[in-house]
Amino acid sequence: MKPVRTRFAPSPTGALHVGGARTAFFAWLLARHSGGKFILRIEDTDRERLVPGAISGMIQELKWFGIEPDEGPSHAELLQAGENIEGIPNLGGAYGPYIQSLRGERYRAVAEDLIAKGVCYRCDCTPAMLEQERNEQMARKESPGYSGYCRDRNVSATAKHVVRFRMPFKKTVVLEDAVKGRVVWESAPLKDTVLLKSDGMPTYHLAVVVDDHDMEITHILRGDEWLSSAPIHVLLYEALGWEKPVFAHLPVIKGPNGKKLSKRDGSVNTSVFREDGYLPEALLNFTVLIGWSEGDGTEQEIYTRQDLVEKFSIERISQAGGIFDYGKLAWMNGSYIRALPYEEFHQFAKQRIEKSGFTVPDARLRAIGPLVQERVKVLAEISPMVEFLAEKPVERDLTQIVAKDMTLERASEVLGRAKDLLGSLPSFSHDQIEGALRPLVTEIGAKAGSVFGVLRIAIMGKKVTPPLFESLAALGKEETMARIDQAVPLVSAAAAQP
């Protein structure tokens, strides 16, 4: 049994997408599960769509998820490709370079070999010719594809040309896919695909086959969208006399509308989820569960990275695509946040507050933090929830005070009484505050929610806040009294309005 080697092979045309991330997770999980290697390879053969910084970005995003490839672009390679290496691990490995644009010679050599074998041929048709051909085919309602005009023209190697695969006229191509099962194609409609572009760069089809072979990849895990070009790859392996790796085509992740997940559906880039305050463990857990299930009858939904590594298997990958349910992700993320040791949550809270541009004394935050921790689903919700602790003026929407059993007049009374009650407290603990305020409810004769609601608005400026007594205790007596004093005239004035 050969040691397992899997790879994630993104093209650096943008940021890491959750779909791509899940492909990476599956490949990484399989490698870790079987004690094999996980390789990162960059497929940057399209010079036009290349986005500077994308390679470093990919590596950083994977790192955020706690995934560091066993092999991948070294610093030297990154530099050659014009990438930044600051804060980027120096991967490297025995099968490099791991950036395809650095391996051009190898592909060209294989292409020459293929031409010599008669499997491929040179073609000098211009893009304009091809487009016209395609349009005519479409007009005739035929399936579009290259006619094979240059097949036997022996186009000179010195002319500007591409190299095409000579698709057999009649051949049955069979792929035993690890998730889809046996898939069969007839070669005829497959057409003569370009393998080497006129700029000397390989297309995906050539590069992927050559690299997976050269890098001794044993399992190709990739998105469903590649299934239709798999027969080309199978034929290439056969023509080259190379042993095929295991293919596993992963079910797609769809948006809520059932179509391919796109920015319109919500966040798609992992960096955006990070900024919103999703935890990497939660996002990983969630995405892995789209298209994979343990399936032993347990009701488990929350899996640690280690659980996943132990339990993952290619056999349990499902065939049908799944919709990315943002709501369920939010639930799961909240569950991960609640499970955090408080100190960790505290640090996250401090970072978030700092980013929001206000300051909260650490003692105040610490007093209320645990209550906030069980209330947020994403880290971004922390700041608005603790903003009342900041040393800055409170903005109050007094209209929110009014309820079925609460008027502004009565609110004035509530505030006046609360001021007396709280003001005479020797210490400002949760119990003391509750002891003082509880009797006020019966005294006023309104629902507890309404009475305490008045205090929430007056002191914290919001109707929905962490629990009142804890909040006041966190604020401290001095600040609480000051805020009541500020609110009293405002409420009286509002009550006096017609």
Next chain:
RNA sequence: GUCUCCAUCGUCUAGCCCGGUCUAGGACACCUCCCUUUCACGGAGGUAACAGGGGUUCGAAUCCCCUUGGAGACGCCA
């Protein structure tokens, strides 16, 4: 248009390969109730699915065929 893949609650899925134990299980969401100072958390219930039609069989969510629906591919993009 051609090719390929897919099809269990609204969503993620278990069950399907090895038909009976499935009056189809879990989770998210939703609804009700409990807890309760708001919001959450937690707890107890509830609504909700085998796409349709034919076979095969004593028996089908499970096997076969067809239909329908959905998705992807058909580029000197990956």
